[in-house]
Amino acid sequence: MKNDGRRVLRVEREIQQCLSTLLINQYQGEYPGFLTVGQVKLTGDLRAGKVHLSVFGGDASPADGSAQIAVSGDANLEKWLAFLNYNVTEIQGNVARQLGLRYCPKLEFVKDNSSEKIMHIEKMLHGLQPQVEPTKKPTEG
Numbered sequence: 001m002k003n004d005g006r007r008v009l010r011v012e013r014e015i016q017q018c019l020s021t022l023l024i025n026q027y028q029g030e031y032p033g034f035l036t037v038g039q040v041k042l043t044g045d046l047r048a049g050k051v052h053l054s055v056f057g058g059d060a061s062p063a064d065g066s067a068q069i070a071v072s073g074d075a076n077l078e079k080w081l082a083f084l085n086y087n088v089t090e091i092q093g094n095v096a097r098q099l100g101l102r103y104c105p106k107l108e109f110v111k112d113n114s115s116e117k118i119m120h121i122e123k124m125l126h127g128l129q130p131q132v133e134p135t136k137k138p139t140e141g
Contacts, residue, residue, distance in 0.1 A: 004044060012040045012049070015105070018098050019051060022091065030083055033057050033076045038112035042105055049105040052112035055080060077111060084109040 020037045028035065033055035042049035055077045084091065088107055096104035 008042055008044060008046065011046055011099075011101075011105075012042050014099055015042075015049070015051075015095060015107075016040045018095050019091070022094055022098075026094075027084075031076055031079045033080070035080055036112075038114055046105055047103065049107055051107055051109045052114070053077070053080065053084070053109055054112040054115050081109050081111065 016037050016039070019040070023035055023037065034057055036054050036056065037051060038054055039052040040049055041052070055074065085108065088109070092104045092107055095101070095107075
């Protein structure tokens with residue numbers, strides 16, 4: 001069908017919003033840190049999908065007060081992923097009921113790598129030295 005791509009995007013967006021609300025209302029106090037749903041990616045037939053998560057904070061906050069983004073070795077994110085993947089059937093049932101889906105996609109919670117990619121790009125950009133050309137003085141003549 002012609003609108004299949006748009007339907008997948010719409011269902012991804014609806015599931016992302018539903019999961020965000022569900023995680024805040026029912027599970028936010030389980031582990032430290034602020035859990036965010038970065039992206040939901042579904043297959044074309046809407047039968048399976050991956051939910052990309054990241055955790056902000058949760059560790060001792062730095063002296064400058066900046067937000068800490070969880071990296072792959074972060075224990076809080078690993079705990080969250082294990083907890084959510086263990087409770088995935090309950091979560092899928094809630095999503096199906098709230099969205100009125102006949103078949104809820106089989107969800108898998110995975111680590112969101114986009115924040116790491118952004119930090120890597122920022123480090124690369126900060127490492128670049130600006131190329132300044134010496135200014136030429138106009139010759140009088």
